Amino acid sequence: MTKRVYVDNSATTPMHPQVLEEMLPYFTEKFGNPSSIHSFGREAKQAMDRARDRVAKSLGARSGEIYFTGSGTEADNWALKGTAYANRNRGNHIITSKVEHHAVLHTCQYLEKHGFDVTYLEVDEFGMVNPEDLKKEVNDKTVLISIMFANNEIGTIQPVEEIGKIAGERGIYFHTDAVQAMGNTAIDVERLNIDLLSISAHKIRGPKGVGALYIKKGVKIDNLVHGGAQERKKRSGTENIAAVVGLGKAAQLASDNLEGHVRKMTLLRDRLIGGIREKIEHVRLNGHPTQRLPNNINFSFDFIEGEALLLSLDMVGIAASSGSACTSGSLDPSHVLLATGLCHETAHGSLRISLGDINTEEDIDYILEQLPPIVERLRKLSPLFKQCEGGRVHV
Amino acid sequence: MYNETVMEHFTNPRNVGEIEDADGIGEVGSPQCGDIMRIYLKIEDNIIKDIKFKTFGCASAIASSSIMTEMVKGKTVEEALKLTNKDVVEKLGGLPAPKIHCSVLAEDAITKAIEDYRQKQKAKNSG
Numbered sequence: 216m217t218k219r220v221y222v223d224n225s226a227t228t229p230m231h232p233q234v235l236e237e238m239l240p241y242f243t244e245k246f247g248n249p250s251s252i253h254s255f256g257r258e259a260k261q262a263m264d265r266a267r268d269r270v271a272k273s274l275g276a277r278s279g280e281i282y283f284t285g286s287g288t289e290a291d292n293w294a295l296k297g298t299a300y301a302n303r304n305r306g307n308h309i310i311t312s313k314v315e316h317h318a319v320l321h322t323c324q325y326l327e328k329h330g331f332d333v334t335y336l337e338v339d340e341f342g343m344v345n346p347e348d349l350k351k352e353v354n355d356k357t358v359l360i361s362i363m364f365a366n367n368e369i370g371t372i373q374p375v376e377e378i379g380k381i382a383g384e385r386g387i388y389f390h391t392d393a394v395q396a397m398g399n400t401a402i403d404v405e406r407l408n409i410d411l412l413s414i415s416a417h418k419i420r421g422p423k424g425v426g427a428l429y430i431k432k433g434v435k436i437d438n439l440v441h442g443g444a445q446e447r448k449k450r451s452g453t454e455n456i457a458a459v460v461g462l463g464k465a466a467q468l469a470s471d472n473l474e475g476h477v478r479k480m481t482l483l484r485d486r487l488i489g490g491i492r493e494k495i496e497h498v499r500l501n502g503h504p505t506q507r508l509p510n511n512i513n514f515s516f517d518f519i520e521g522e523a524l525l526l527s528l529d530m531v532g533i534a535a536s537s538g539s540a541c542t543s544g545s546l547d548p549s550h551v552l553l554a555t556g557l558c559h560e561t562a563h564g565s566l567r568i569s570l571g572d573i574n575t576e577e578d579i580d581y582i583l584e585q586l587p588p589i590v591e592r593l594r595k596l597s598p599l600f601k602q603c604e605g606g607r608v609h610v
Numbered sequence: 611m612y613n614e615t616v617m618e619h620f621t622n623p624r625n626v627g628e629i630e631d632a633d634g635i636g637e638v639g640s641p642q643c644g645d646i647m648r649i650y651l652k653i654e655d656n657i658i659k660d661i662k663f664k665t666f667g668c669a670s671a672i673a674s675s676s677i678m679t680e681m682v683k684g685k686t687v688e689e690a691l692k693l694t695n696k697d698v699v700e701k702l703g704g705l706p707a708p709k710i711h712c713s714v715l716a717e718d719a720i721t722k723a724i725e726d727y728r729q730k731q732k733a734k735n736s737g
Contacts, residue, residue: 519666520666520667520671522669523667523668523669526612526617530621548644558641559642560644560666595626596623598637598646598648599641601628
């Protein structure tokens with residue numbers, strides 16, 4: 216069996232054994248419905264409360280401000296649609312950025328079809344929003360600013376504190392998608408002046424199919440899901456107790472281990488970035504050089520295409536991801552890379568390596584051993600390579 | 611995602627390279643779409659004696675290029691022109707729907723290279 220190295224932790228992470236252990240009883244003996252009044256129900260309700268406390272604590276929020284959802288995507292949808300509709304009498308303008316996750320971008324496009332105006336802020340070459348641009352775009356109709364905490368593709372951490380300040384001073388709600396940031400950088404909703412924040416369990420070694428939205432007390436928001444009054448009448452549907460318990464445990468572990476995790480990830484990340492730069496020519500590190508997630512590496516390899524690169528890596532057991540169009544089913548490469556000013560062919564040749572707790576120095580060395588010959592082979596196949604090398608120009 | 615034939619041609623592509631004094635060259639695709647295919651032909655007595663390719667693109671673009679060069683090598687120019695993208699897909703044992711355009715590129719590339727050959731011949735004969 217070939218060696219297998221999983222470095223796609225921004226896509227999903229393996230569940231932590233302690234998370235699974237806490238979840239298991241809630242599938243079987245502790246199966247109660249938390250809305251029930253009897254002991255079975257109370258048992259489930261207590262588990263929900265404990266999970267809510269843990270998530271709140273990990274974000275610097277109060278328990279009453281945490282609402283469980285079915286995913287990070289649902290949390291984003293709810294934050295945007297819910298505040299847009301609930302505050303329509305105050306204005307119909309939303310500001311976001313060009314590098315948001317599709318859960319935010321496509322929700323904004325939907326809102327545009329329903330009478331809302333959306334401004335998509337440009338980013339610099341590192342994928343960062345300029346707070347000065349944000350100030351200029353604010354008008355008296357602006358009700359919501361939604362800027363992600365950290366980017367899922369290139370790892371750039373946005374100036375969240377400044378954005379929170381700008382929003383706060385103007386009485387505009389500030390939502391941030393922290394799905395990738397959680398567990399990889401410290402989050403304090405109070406200090407950062409965040410009104411709404413989305414998280415997802417499976418990115419922090421919790422289960423899939425559960426997320427949460429932090430809604431600061433007092434924020435006016437409509438429901439997305441109507442029904443039986445669960446989640447304090449804000450998000451109906453019988454609670455997925457086991458998953459919620461898993462999210463609570465994962466949030467607690469992520470928060471408790473944050474410092475060590477960041478230190479380890481940063482070391483591995485910098486070892487890989489340095490190694491790639493040393494061993495391979497014509498590469499470009501995408502994303503911010505310093506203001507980036509400790510577990511994110513994103514390189515463009517000139518003259519080659521990302522899917523071919525991914526498949527070749529997969530053949531030697533390395534699981535990564537790409538901003539290539541060929542992996543997304545559309546013809547356009549990553550909107551994030553294009554927004555940073557990359558040309559199409561360079562964007563097509565990008566590789567994202569996202570590290571996690573499970574990775575080791577041996578994994579990094581294995582990647583550094585396997586990647587250079589793969590890049591070389593694909594470049595030999597590429598008609599772009601020779602031209603750029605200053606060889607003769609064909610035809 | 612891909613069948614064994616596609617993966618085999620992606621891993622061990624046939625006829626990779628360039629021909630210095632090619633009789634015809636065809637390039638199709640665009641960097642915007644993430645695919646560029648370039649074909650070089652050596653033609654003697656109306657027969658494709660040699661063919662080489664270079665491709666910037668995904669695995670199916672590389673596999674389509676590779677199998678196409680095998681399919682037309684040794685064929686007459688007229689026979690090569692009859693090659694369709696469907697023939698390429700069939701020979702590969704199928705491609706995922708979003709990748710069919712790669713086989714179209716292969717058909718276009720050989721057609722364009724033959725057109726280039728014919729134009730060069732015309733120029734030679736009139737000059």
